[in-house]
Amino acid sequence: MTTVDYKTEFGSVADFEKGGVTIINDNPKNYVFSNIYDVANTSAPYERVVVAINREYVIEAARAEGASPLYTNAHDEFVLCMDGEVEVELMKPEVALLPSDAEGAHLVEGEAEGQKMGRLVLGRGHQGLLPAGCLYRFSSVKVSVISVQSILGPVSVQKWADICQTEA
Amino acid sequence: MVNDTSIQKHFATLPQDNETGYKSFEMGSFKFSRDEYFAYITWPTGSHMMSIDAFLRALMRDVAWGFFYGTVNFDPVFGTTNLYGQVEMFAGTYHDSYKEGGLDWQERFESEELMPMFKAMVSDWTVEGFDPFASPMETNDAFGAKNGDNDEAVQRARVTAKRMVGLDGDTPLRTDESGFPVNRMFADVDQSQPVVQAEPGFEDQVSAYNLYGYLSRSDVTWNPSVCSVVKESLFCPTTEEYILPVEHGNDRVEWFIQLSDEITWEVKDKESGKPRAIVTMKPGDVSAMPADIRHQGFSNKRSMLLVWENASPVIPDLIKKGESPVVPVEF
Known part of the structure; x- marks a missing residue:
């Protein structure tokens, strides 16, 4: 009997192929179809582009390249490295920087002071916790790709017409 | 009737x-x-x-x-x-x-x-x-x-992490020792774990794990399991092979992110069952499933799919009343 040698296909920012929506009787925009590697290829570093939204909740995709700004949050977020390698530096601010009901990631201007919590080094497929109330910064030596499970906030960028399939 | x-x-x-x-x-x-x-x-x-x-x-x-x-x-x-x-x-x-x-x-x-x-x-x-x-x-x-x-x-419990897989007291990682060997179709998936360096006192806050490795060890198909939670936002990744055994009719918008390999979705009208679209998803692809459709997936090689749900209990009523659209965004 022939043995099949299975190969798992993952995309990358340098090598990806988009699928798509074939319309029978519908509007392609209803499917809000995009590709995270394509978004990373066409966006500025750490531009947190919303690729999925469900009322207030979002999944953001970003090109990770160099060091990101410093962010803070009032709720947990989760980062998934989808290509390359990304380091996450975590700190605890001396005082809470956001009200407890603040939503999404927020930029922190200047050099915030905080207690070092630790660091993560995420390779492809690794998911990490960005705990509520922390300060965090991403960095990546090479171009990498991350997605973030979060809530719509001031750093979320919506540019649906630029990233989504609009024609059948 | x-x-x-x-x-x-x-x-x-x-x-x-x-x-x-x-x-x-x-x-x-x-x-x-x-x-x-x-x-x-x-x-x-x-x-x-x-x-x-x-x-x-x-x-x-x-x-x-x-x-x-x-x-x-x-x-x-x-x-x-x-x-x-x-x-x-x-x-x-x-x-x-x-x-x-x-x-x-x-x-x-x-x-x-x-x-x-x-x-x-x-x-x-x-x-x-x-x-x-x-x-x-x-x-x-x-x-x-x-x-x-x-x-x-048939009595397997569905995995539902409270915060994130791998945290103390939460859903544990899958290993050979715990009865979850790597699936035959994911033998090439990297099993290395991320570097996690926590300062004293922050061990429960500084955490990461290999999600793709975790998924490669899933012993079930077409069974979304909660792996991380932001309030009512649930990341429910799953591994898919052959055909989704049901046509899932949405009562809210649902999202798919293809993490590996390929799935073809047949999308039909939720009420009538008439075909509306075919969605082909490859790695990195993101697609919404509107709240007025039913869908069934086909995957010829075991693949990794991130199903993303908003678990808010109020959404079905809002949609029925016309107070929430059946599509996630208009542009």
């Missing part, structure tokens, strides 16, 4: 059949029986039959998912709709011809009363060696007369 919203209280388990050895079940006026090849469903205005393997695979998902979000169509005729606390069982309700012919029927049950009957049915009708969660190439078949059971397989 019956659209009775009263709660059905009739439940019965009938003795095993002398020839096949299987029990029959009654829930409201729906009656269920099986023989060596088929499941039979009858209701006051009609009857229906399904191949027993397809029926058990669908029933298994309905049980494991706790009736899931929205509608679980076992096939174009029979299924359940989750009313969150109650469940509607239907035949022909979402099938134009059955409705036009007056054969459609639906009845309502308390979820906590219907679930034990579904569990009893999947337990009694699953024979030794058949695993309704497994892909067809990884299990024996479901056919023949009663021959043992596979309760170990």
